[in-house]
Amino acid sequence: MANIFSNIPSDIPNEIVEDLVNTQKLRIERIVSKGQSSPDTGWYDQEENEWVIVLSGFGEIEYSNGDKIMLNQGDYLHIKAHEKHRVIATSINEATVWLAIFY
Amino acid sequence: MANIFSNIPSDIPNEIVEDLVNTQKLRIERIVSKGQSSPDTGWYDQEENEWVIVLSGFGEIEYSNGDKIMLNQGDYLHIKAHEKHRVIATSINEATVWLAIFY
Numbered sequence: 001m002a003n004i005f006s007n008i009p010s011d012i013p014n015e016i017v018e019d020l021v022n023t024q025k026l027r028i029e030r031i032v033s034k035g036q037s038s039p040d041t042g043w044y045d046q047e048e049n050e051w052v053i054v055l056s057g058f059g060e061i062e063y064s065n066g067d068k069i070m071l072n073q074g075d076y077l078h079i080k081a082h083e084k085h086r087v088i089a090t091s092i093n094e095a096t097v098w099l100a101i102f103y
Numbered sequence: 104m105a106n107i108f109s110n111i112p113s114d115i116p117n118e119i120v121e122d123l124v125n126t127q128k129l130r131i132e133r134i135v136s137k138g139q140s141s142p143d144t145g146w147y148d149q150e151e152n153e154w155v156i157v158l159s160g161f162g163e164i165e166y167s168n169g170d171k172i173m174l175n176q177g178d179y180l181h182i183k184a185h186e187k188h189r190v191i192a193t194s195i196n197e198a199t200v201w202l203a204i205f206y
Contacts (some may be wrong), residue, residue, distance in 0.1 A: 004156060005177040021154050021181070025128050025206045028154055051124050051131055053107060053202070055158070055177070073157070074108040078124065097158070101204060103128050 005056060008032055016042035026103040033059065044085040048102040050079040050084050057096030060089040107158060108145040111135055111198050129206040136162065138195035146187040151205040153182040160199030 009016075012034035021028040027048075034057075038044075042079065043064055053076035061069045064084035071077060079085055090096040112119075115137035124131040130151075137160075141147075144165055156179035164180065165171045167187035174180060182188055193199040 001172055001174065001178055001180050003175075003177045004179055020179070021204075023206070026204070028204065040111070069104055071104065072106075074106045075104055076107055076123070077104050101124075101129070101131065101200075103206075 004030060004097060004099065008097070012036075012095060018067040026101060029098075029100045029102070031079050031098040031100060033057070033087070033090035033096045033098070034094075035056055036087070036090055038087045043086050045070050046079075046102070048079055049081050050076055050100055050102050052079065052098055055097040055099055057091035057094050059087050059091075059098065062088045107133060107200060107202065111200070112176035114148040115139075115198060123142070129204060132201075132203045134201040134203060136160070136193035136199045136201070137188070137197070139190070139193055141190045146189050148187050149182075149205070151183055152184050153203055153205050154200055155180055155182065158200040158202055160197050160201050162190050162194075162201065164188055165191045 012032060015036045015038055015080060016032040018030045019027060020030055054071040056073060058072045115135060118139045118141055119135040120131045122130060123133055157174040157176055159176060161173060161175045162172045163171060
């Protein structure tokens, strides 16, 4: 057993990405952000589908068509493969913990 | 977008299980409990691996060897296929929201 809110440093100069599960079928990641946007340039254009939930903090996602979605605690979203998107803002006051399932 | 803590009734006479994603590769379920244990009799003996996290409330899991694990908010656990287990207690004062990924 482990806790999703454990081992979060107070200083987070770069996004922290950890695999919690990684098999041929799926990957479960914990992503911890604090003020970062990502990727640094351009868009995520993923081979896999992604189901993502914000467990603390908040993050704002933009799609390549200009749509923006603010995700607060408990909000979840399904991002299909090759649906171009990026994270344009995350909380600077607290860590944003994302749980992302890629499949 | 939806929120994992939305649409939780105050009365929960039976556990509520909803598929958030259901594909050939994986199934993501939201399970809401309030005082229930499960299954009603015997053990879960699943064909699939399960990764499960408690997002509110708490739940206590027992394995068939007698080991017990209390899961509080944010605690997550990996249960392998055919690892017999059951939920022996959940909070009676608040809803316990589980996010479970079967693959």
